[in-house]
Amino acid sequence: MFELDKKQIRIAVLDLNAGFPNQGMRCINEIVHRWATEKEYDILYEVFDVRVKNEIPDTSYDIYISSGGPGDPLSTRFDDWDINWNKWFADILRWNDNPSNQVKKYVFLICHSFQLACRHFNAGLICKRRSTSFGTFPIHILPDAVEDPVFRRLKDPFYAVDSRDFQLIQPNLELLLDMGAYITCIEKERPHVPYERAVMGIRFSNYIFGTQFHPEADAVGMSRHFQDQERRDTVIKNHGEAKLQSMLEHLDDPDKIHWTNKNLIPNFLNEAYSHLMVEEAVEA
Secondary structure, eight states: OOOOOOOOEEEEEEEOSTTOOOSHHHHHHHHHHHHHHHHTOOEEEEEEETTTSOOOOOTTOSEEEEOOOSSOTTSOTTSHHHHHHHHHHHHHHHHHHOTTOOSOOEEEEETHHHHHHHHHHTOSEEEEEEEEEEEEEEEEEOGGGTTOGGGTTOOSSEEEEEEEEEEEESOOHHHHHHHTOEEEEEEOOOTTSOOOOOEEEEEOSSSEEEESSBTTOOHHHHHHHHTSHHHHHHHHHHHOHHHHHHHHHHTTOTTTHHHHHHHHHHHHHHHHHHHHHHHHHHHO
């Protein structure tokens, strides 16, 4: 065995937060740079403001992370930024489908971006939730994804931050199968309510992975969110005072969202990097 020469990894982050203050971009930045520092990798890190400045990266990057964001993923399909995002996504898919491109492009899709990708593929029914989901919740890994390297070191269930008004349900399983895609995880079971459990993650291909939750979230950001009384009231209204207290306790638990933050996206980056190095060596 030999160690492949390290290369500079070009990482593009697509910011879909529409100019709203958020913790997600800080968390993504910290995760990527922490990963690069720990691995002693040289990275080029660039952020593109998709919804305010209509910025879209080209196909010269190795890894793309497309963020969450506010709003209805069904209502913007004729907005310039949405059209351009879908053109970019189609370009990435076309690049990866081209057998002459041995070095593939790796994409991680978070929440709103995940919903846009599901809309792009017609992967299922995207609809408005009966109530806002906000807080830290258990997420269950499905059997097909138990060996998925992105879930390495994560338990079933694992805990993550969920913050959304929309959801993907009634997945188009035949279409996903034809694509070579599979559902990786679903939301917590709620036997006391007659609502279908939402799809919380899909591996769309060997190179494209998405989650409807926020694996980038950390305790610092959630603590700031919970200082907002409106957000606290939302949790109490939908889940009760006891659940709010439980969520606050999760912030101090190293096995809950801290563990997800520390492992899930870094696992994806590890997988992408290892494949990129092999693909570079084959191409050379």
